[in-house]
Amino acid sequence: MRRLIVLCLMGCVAATVLTGCHTNFTNPTPAALAARRELTTAQRSFDAYWRASLEVLRSYEFELDRQDRRAGILTTKPMLGRHFFEVWRRDAVTYYDMTESTLQSIYRAVTVQLVPGAEAGVYEPKVTVSLQRLNKPSDGPPSASAAMALVSPSQRRERKRTLRAASALPDGRTQVGEHQPLARKLAGEIRAKAARLLGRPAPSPVKPEATKPVSARPAALPNQ
Numbered sequence: 247m248r249r250l251i252v253l254c255l256m257g258c259v260a261a262t263v264l265t266g267c268h269t270n271f272t273n274p275t276p277a278a279l280a281a282r283r284e285l286t287t288a289q290r291s292f293d294a295y296w297r298a299s300l301e302v303l304r305s306y307e308f309e310l311d312r313q314d315r316r317a318g319i320l321t322t323k324p325m326l327g328r329h330f331f332e333v334w335r336r337d338a339v340t341y342y343d344m345t346e347s348t349l350q351s352i353y354r355a356v357t358v359q360l361v362p363g364a365e366a367g368v369y370e371p372k373v374t375v376s377l378q379r380l381n382k383p384s385d386g387p388p389s390a391s392a393a394m395a396l397v398s399p400s401q402r403r404e405r406k407r408t409l410r411a412a413s414a415l416p417d418g419r420t421q422v423g424e425h426q427p428l429a430r431k432l433a434g435e436i437r438a439k440a441a442r443l444l445g446r447p448a449p450s451p452v453k454p455e456a457t458k459p460v461s462a463r464p465a466a467l468p469n470q
Contacts, residue, residue: 287367290444292318292360295369298439299358302432306337308356318360318369324353324378324419339427351380353419356432371440373433375426378419 285293299320303310308322327347328338337354338344346352355376363370438448 288362288369291367291369291440294440294443295360295371295436296320298436298443299360299371301439302435303356303358306432307335308337320356320358322356324355327352327354337428339425339431343425343428353378353380354425354428356429358432358436371433371436373429373436375424375429375432377422377425379422381420 296315296318300310300313303320303322308325310320311323312319312321314320325337328335328344330344330348338347355378357374357376359372359374360369361372362368441448
């Protein structure tokens with residue numbers, strides 16, 4: 247009898263504990279789910295342009311470096327430009343670009359910044375392509391007198407030490423300017439892809455201009 251009472255008490259305690267720990271969860275209604283998925287016009291535009299920028303840069307084989315969605319900035323690592331025989335690549339917009347990259351080591355790095363457009367709630371891609379040239383130290387003497395000086399063992403050791411120090415620079419590249427034709431082409435493809443994601447008609451493509459890159463050196467001032 248006593249054992250039966252103890253078992254009954256234990257059962258009551260277990261039932262009370264299980265009932266108290268149970269929480270009723272209600273599934274969200276379709277209207278609540280739709281409200282959560284509802285985005286503003288600006289949010290939809292920014293998301294479409296962000297995704298389009300990522301896809302376009304990757305299609306050009308650029309390696310992403312910085313992805314700051316809060317600031318709306320995408321940057322890539324410098325990529326060696328296309329050579330003449332690399333027919334599958336698209337980073338050389340004009341024949342001049344391809345020839346220049348074939349003759350010397352030219353690197354291209356892209357920065358995409360999403361900025362508010364003229365229309366309210368719509369974003370626009372601001373694309374900048376920077377050009378960098380690889381600088382390599384020359385192994386030869388700069389002049390005949392320097393060649394004569396290399397006969398000395400101490401001069402030869404100094405020359406080797408200078409070359410090693412120059413080749414040990416972090417990147418060995420120099421900024422030479424911006425490339426507007428490629429920047430316009432990338433911006434046009436980003437706009438077209440974002441329009442497809444938003445279900446809008448794609449803008450007319452912009453034809454690249456056969457112009458040389460813009461030099462980083464300031465223009466000469468007019469005569470006073």
